Amino acid sequence: MTVKPATRPARPHFSSGPCAKPPGWAAAKLAVDSLGRSHRSKLGKQRLKLAIDLTREILQVPDTHLIGIVPGSDTGAVEMALWTMLGARPVSMLAWESFGEGWITDVVKQLKLDAEVVKAPYGELPDLTRVNQSHDVVFTWNGTTSGVRVPNGNWIRDNREGLMIADATSAVFAMDMPWDKLDVVTFSWQKVLGGEGAHGMLILGPRAVERLESYTPAWPLPKLFRMTKGGKLNRAIFDGDTINTPSMLAVEDYIFALEWAKGLGGLDALIARASANAAALDRWVQKTPWIDHLAADPATRSTTSVCLKFADDAVAGMDDAAKLALVKKMASLLEAENAAYDVAGYRDAPPGLRIWCGATVDTADIEALGPWLDWAWNEARA
């Protein structure tokens, strides 16, 4: 038996979604006047609009881009874009982990488009400089299940012909987004700000709007996906006039998180918190012989969903099933001790650990986590 570390993380919440609530969050602190009323009442509309306006302010989204609250969390927002915009020109689908793969399935198997598929294995990025930008391009800004992110938007041409469609659900509020290079950006409240699942955010640049107003897909669109009326964008959606009924409780929870973020100092402060967390975790990785980063290149390493694998020497002779059993054992030991929740890697990723380092996590808790991971490793191996 190894000795348990003296200090536990104060908030052992390291899940990569839904992520830790903002520090100081409590259900009793949420505004509830909008609950039990119509979301189309004056108050309901005001709260939805406030969520949109604070999103714009904190993410520094330029006035050129529209921001809408849509159904179905991040998946809903991505699928709205894919179903309404694709098919007008050739498509390139980029993927380096499970969620990117999921969008390929949507486009190739469901929409049956003859897309160019560009993939890289877990831990790597494809060569972004070779992406054909005369195509519409669909990619994941931060691959939540591999911990590999796009380092910047320098590879995206200003005069691209296609649309750049980015699933940025585990990137926004933690990484800089080059808005002028992105035509569609999506995310969910349940990620970096620690809100609730349920609703997605769909951000559209002028070229995406132009596509919606000039192109009608060959396939039918359910009401939930329809953003145009008589060939014109239904702009009311982007003022908080949602397509169908949202959860006002989830809206109020998101507003709480946005106000917390604003109080901290906005985007720069959020990015600084995630970077400090990822750096603290990296200090532990660097001094720990049994663990390595899954993302080989530090430039592409996520500062939110940090994915770790066992060092080859430490698990010599073990197959993936044995490594997975080790992960499960460690995760359940840590959970039973209330030292860390939800730190097992994603089911489709190479066996390992995944530690969320987004802005709602406190650096002191990441620092307290390292010794517990060592403890769980020793216990699980014993």
Ligand SMILES: Cc1ncc(COP(=O)(O)O)c(C=O)c1O
């Ligand atoms: C990159 C990425 N895309 C999509 C999703 C799906 O998000 P949601 O469950 O909010 O629809 C996730 C969730 O973890 C994700 O990490």
